[in-house]
Every structure is written in structure tokens, then in C-alpha cells.
Amino acid sequence: DAGVIQSPRHEVTEMGQEVTLRCKPISGHDYLFWYRQTMMRGLELLIYFNNNVPIDDSGMPEDRFSAKMPNASFSTLKIQPSEPRDSAVYFCASSHREKGLEQYFGPGTRLTVT
């Protein structure tokens, strides 16, 4: 299996621009998670989906952040407008309820907002 795929791996953008991060979960997994990691705040869960439906978005920091999962093989996390404090590494992870509780993480997208 190819594992969780994220794109782009690095993104540099200017404040105010829209940023879209993409994730392809492992085939057959029914849960998808978006995390943000910074030195100051550590690893934070932003939102997660079950069978493409958002279950808990309480970790989404502001209305500038939105996430979608139009089908079982694709999800996006969008930031509009972006701000310098959004600079972080964003991880996507997936898991399968019936095959155990462990999550499989992608390599992450390093976002820098200048």
C-alpha cells in the first residue's frame, strides 16, 4: 500500500492568500484526521471524518479554516485568508475501525505564511 499521501509537501505563501492542502487516505480506511503541529502548541487535532462525514471540528481554530471530504479517497483542508500564525506542519492520518485503532500518518505539509 502507498500509505497516506499528502500534497504539496511544502507550501510557501503570502499572508492573505488561500491555501489548499490535500490528502489521500489509505484505501479502505473509514476515518480521516487532520492535525497541525507547531513547536509552541505541539500536535493538535483539527477535525476528523468518518465515512466522509465530519464528526468533530472543535479543533478548527477559526472560520478561516475549512475541511471537506467529497469521497472516500480525497480530503482537503483550506485556509482562507492565510496568516503568518498558520505556519505549521499539517498532517493527515487515516484509520480503519474494524482493523484496529491505530492511525497511519502522512508525511505532512510544511506551510510557511510570510
Place this chain on the structure above:
Amino acid sequence: GDSVTQMEGPVTLSEEAFLTINCTYTATGYPSLFWYVQYPGEGLQLLLKATKADDKGSNKGFEATYRKETTSFHLEKGSVQVSDSAVYFCALHYGGATNKLIFGTGTLLAVQP
């Protein structure tokens, strides 16, 4: 609510030293417990897990035993290598009908040759 507490790092060891990274948890019921490892520039990888009391998870020379009486899941390795340098996260399953995990803050391990 459910939570995980890890020892603060960084932990600096010489090669072949014994490693312990402490992890304690607070949870209702009997959560499943996990250790994840994050190498520089990569995502988190599952290192080992235990799903019930007294279970021992092991992988790559690392071990952790689920201790219900002390609500702990300490990570140990008898002889660390430079290649073990990474950040280690303890986590528990939140419970209920979701696959949500609660992660600790992570412990940075630096192994010197």
C-alpha cells in the same frame, strides 16, 4: 476528561544506554494505549500498542507494559542507537464509537555516539 502525561524532554543518552520514557494516563474504563515515533521531517509512525491490562507491546527492541494499577505505559529499550533519535508520543484511544486518539506532548530523544 481523558488525558496523557509524558515526561518532558529532551532526553539525551549515549549510544547503548538504557532508555525509559514515562507515560501516565487518566481515562474512564480501559483504553487502548500506543507509542508513536516521529523521525525528523517525517510523520508519526506507530511503534507499539497494548489493548488491555498487563499486555506488553514490543517492536524494534522497544517495549511497554500496560499497567492498570499505576495507569502507566512507560517506554523502554535496553540499548539505544543513534538512529533511535526522534520524538516519541504516548497516546490513548478516546473510547466510544470513534477512532480518535489523545496524544501526549511528545518527548525528544537525542542519542549521542
